[in-house]
Amino acid sequence: MPVPNLLAAFALAVVVFVSPKVDAAAPFQHLQAPGFFRMMLGDFEITTLYDGDVNLDMHLMQANEQLLAPLLKADFSDTKFYKGYVCGFLINTGSRLILVDAGSGGHWGPPTLGKLLANLKASGYQPEQVDTVLITHLHPDHVPGIELPDGNRAFPNAKIRMARAESDFWLSKSTQTKAPPEAQEFFDIAQKAAAPYIKAGQWLPFDGDTELLPGIMPIPIAGHTPGHTGYEVSSKGQVLLIWGDVVHAEPVQIPHPEITIAFDADSESARISRQDLFQSLSSSGKLIAGPHMPFPAIGHIRKDADGYVWVPIPYIGSLPD
Numbered sequence: 057m058p059v060p061n062l063l064a065a066f067a068l069a070v071v072v073f074v075s076p077k078v079d080a081a082a083p084f085q086h087l088q089a090p091g092f093f094r095m096m097l098g099d100f101e102i103t104t105l106y107d108g109d110v111n112l113d114m115h116l117m118q119a120n121e122q123l124l125a126p127l128l129k130a131d132f133s134d135t136k137f138y139k140g141y142v143c144g145f146l147i148n149t150g151s152r153l154i155l156v157d158a159g160s161g162g163h164w165g166p167p168t169l170g171k172l173l174a175n176l177k178a179s180g181y182q183p184e185q186v187d188t189v190l191i192t193h194l195h196p197d198h199v200p201g202i203e204l205p206d207g208n209r210a211f212p213n214a215k216i217r218m219a220r221a222e223s224d225f226w227l228s229k230s231t232q233t234k235a236p237p238e239a240q241e242f243f244d245i246a247q248k249a250a251a252p253y254i255k256a257g258q259w260l261p262f263d264g265d266t267e268l269l270p271g272i273m274p275i276p277i278a279g280h281t282p283g284h285t286g287y288e289v290s291s292k293g294q295v296l297l298i299w300g301d302v303v304h305a306e307p308v309q310i311p312h313p314e315i316t317i318a319f320d321a322d323s324e325s326a327r328i329s330r331q332d333l334f335q336s337l338s339s340s341g342k343l344i345a346g347p348h349m350p351f352p353a354i355g356h357i358r359k360d361a362d363g364y365v366w367v368p369i370p371y372i373g374s375l376p377d
């Protein structure tokens with residue numbers, strides 16, 4: 057073979073070797089956007105912190121399948137397991153940094169939960185900066201995130217606050233003794249999370265419904281647990297109600313607030329609370345944050361001819377300086 061042909065063959069081989077493959081697949085990246093969402097409420101900064109998601113068995117809903125299935129299908133959701141969400145909410149008032157609910161902390165549920173602390177850091181804060189943690193109730197998807205995996209306090213400088221009825225119920229060994237076997241884990245988790253804060257004098261139940269911090273009022277919402285409490289946040293005439301566990305499955309309980317879930321300690325009270333709240337919130341147009349609403353878990357509720365509709369807040373790309 058003449059030399060020029062050899063060179064040409066070599067050149068072609070190099071070209072073939074180094075040329076990018078036009079049909080090469082880009083590897084999947086897997087990482088999701090950080091799980092936080094930010095908005096302003098008057099002078100306050102509100103940040104939703106995503107703790108994770110969990111498959112919620114629709115057999116827990118207190119309604120028959122003929123009613124449930126069409127609601128879930130209309131939402132394009134699985135009719136057996138609805139993708140449930142868990143979120144907490146960070147409030148920066150300018151002088152205080154307050155967290156409402158702390159997620160599961162990896163102490164309960166599947167590994168898809170327990171991401172709130174990482175998302176708090178991703179949102180620009182450090183857990184040491186949090187001075188108050190307000191808890192809606194002491195269930196294992198709301199409170200154990202105050203505890204690190206090693207048993208130490210995740211929020212070493214924070215007072216942990218909740219309604220006294222809630223603390224008294226879950227921390228009582230005599231109440232636990234009378235509770236059914238399936239509830240034992242809930243008591244154990246709440247007591248374990250509380251222990252290091254009780255020891256440090258930072259576990260501070262409150263009585264009544266007086267303003268806890270400037271612009272933050274506890275709102276008792278009966279039914280889900282003995283001391284279940286929402287928190288109303290107000291600044292410059294703007295109001296946000298963090299309603300705790302008023303709704304677990306948005307496509308089911310928003311159009312049909314009469315449908316309860318097996319987790320409610322008192323189903324009848326929970327139903328009445330939800331129906332009353334929907335009525336008042338749809339007429340007042342107050343903003344709502346719900347730990348189990350689809351991320352970013354903030355929106356409004358609107359009444360229509362067939363019941364109610366959830367109107368999620370849109371993404372906000374730029375905030376005031």
Ligand SMILES: [Zn+2]
Pocket residue numbers: 195197198301347348
């Ligand atoms: Zn919950």
